[in-house]
Amino acid sequence: MSSTPQDPTDTALADAPLEAGSGGRTPTPGKPRGSVWWRHALALLALAFALFPIVFIVSSAFNNAGTLSTSSLLPSNIGVENFNDLFSDSARPYWTWFRNSLIICGVATVATLFLGASAAYAFSRLRWTGRRGGLLFILLVQMFPALLAFVALFITFANVGNVLPAIGLNTLAGLLLVYLGGAMGSNIWLLKGYFDTVPRELDEAAKIDGSSHARIFFTITLRLVTPILATVAILAFVGLWGEFLLASIFLTSADNQTLAVGLYATRQADQNRYFGQFVAGALIASIPVVLVYLALQKQLVGGLTQGSVK
The missing domain is CATH 1.10.3720.10 (MetI-like)
Incomplete structure (x- = not known):
């Protein structure tokens, strides 16, 4: 009994692995499978939001001006005068x-x-x-x-x-x-x-x-x-x-x-x-x-x- 010859194209399609979640379709060449840039941007935004108070407090602590009106994210006059005033204040x-x-x-x-x-x-x-x-x-x-x-x-x-x-x-x-x-x-x-x-x-x-x-x-x-x-x-x-x-x-x-x-x-x-x-x-x-x-x-x-x- 002779068998029907198989098409080489069908064999190639059968051996090709299926992409998970693609419904059996191979991904289009050059198209990203999933962009996650917004996740990294959101993480960086949350990190900046969490670190901002800490950076501001550290900057204000080492700012020799020592007042709220002159505080900034980056101190212009770095020193330890605030700590000296804190430790030498007998009333506090x-x-x-x-x-x-x-x-x-x-x-x-x-x-x-x-x-x-x-x-x-x-x-x-x-x-x-x-x-x-x-x-x-x-x-x-x-x-x-x-x-x-x-x-x-x-x-x-x-x-x-x-x-x-x-x-x-x-x-x-x-x-x-x-x-x-x-x-x-x-x-x-x-x-x-x-x-x-x-x-x-x-x-x-x-x-x-x-x-x-x-x-x-x-x-x-x-x-x-x-x-x-x-x-x-x-x-x-x-x-x-x-x-x-x-x-x-x-x-x-x-x-x-x-x-x-x-x-x-x-x-x-x-x-x-x-x-x-x-x-x-x-x-x-x-x-x-x-x-x-x-x-x-x-x-x-x-x-x-x-x-x-x-």
């Missing part, structure tokens, strides 16, 4: 504000990690009456704006200060107590979601060896949840470093103010005259936040993603 103790902010943020961050991790471990690993209701109550409380509690907090700590002056108004300890109470809700949920990803078989094996809940928590669990601890530490430190509303209500004297409150008072004193000192102080104030991010950035993404999908 910048380094005292810096120390207060470091104390409050450092102590509050460590305490937030310990209290949040302890509560999250109890909600994740232990079984007790009211566990589910407690989690829902914490979530419900987070729905209300924090501004609703400011008046109640002010009256409460004003009365507490009459009995215990060390934790009343205009004290760093009183402000720390307020910060610790307000940071528990979201941190507990975030930490619990990550704690649930740790296998319970590790706890059961440790219990067989005679370990208590405290030993399991400190020697096993905390070592396995380092990414989420770093994430919570970043969020807590950055959030408290720039907090202004509560600090401005609780701290009234210049020696007890934080950086946010002190720099705001500097700008309000004379917006044009003290603008150079303001931007110089703001530039130095950004250094701790940048260092914290650089030190813990590897843990940030992993902690947020793994703790939110359980």
